[in-house]
Amino acid sequence: MALAKLGVVVLDCPDPGALARFYAEVLGGTVGREEDDWVELSVPGGQTLAFQRAAGHTPPRWPSEERSQQFHLDLDVPDLDAAEEGVLKLGATPLDAEDRSRSFRVYADPAGHPFCLCAC
Known part of the structure; x- marks a missing residue:
């Protein structure tokens, strides 16, 4: 239980x-x-x-051993490209989104918290 x-x-x-x-x-x-x-x-x-x-508030750095992310959100999306366009318009910052062959891309929200857009 x-x-x-x-x-x-x-x-x-x-x-x-x-x-x-x-x-x-x-x-x-x-x-x-x-x-x-x-x-x-x-x-x-x-x-x-x-x-x-x-x-x-000091945002985490990704990737970093000195200021590790400690926590992040994985957000499932049906279309990575469309979701990426949307979060960038809202103020997200790409952290590791260059590799288009992967099923996920990493961004920071406007306060610096890492989050991933994940293909579902």
Whole structure:
């Protein structure tokens, strides 16, 4: 029997509202509870992402041993090229997207968190 149930996945960032809107455009969903230092995004399928203001936030580097990513999101997409075009328009930065033969591409969200677009 499980000891716990996954609740909210929380990403530290300098601007919770802006990052919630970025992921709302990428994943769909509704920005819900919004406080000064905390914003929640209800994602289709039931999971909630939250974004918490972190003073002095230093984004991870990918790849890096000194400032490892520590955590990243894998986002399944039916069309890598179309999804890439969309996330770049929303402000994502390519980190490792040059190899078009792979089934995934790596980007950073506007706060610097790595995420992957993965062909499904």
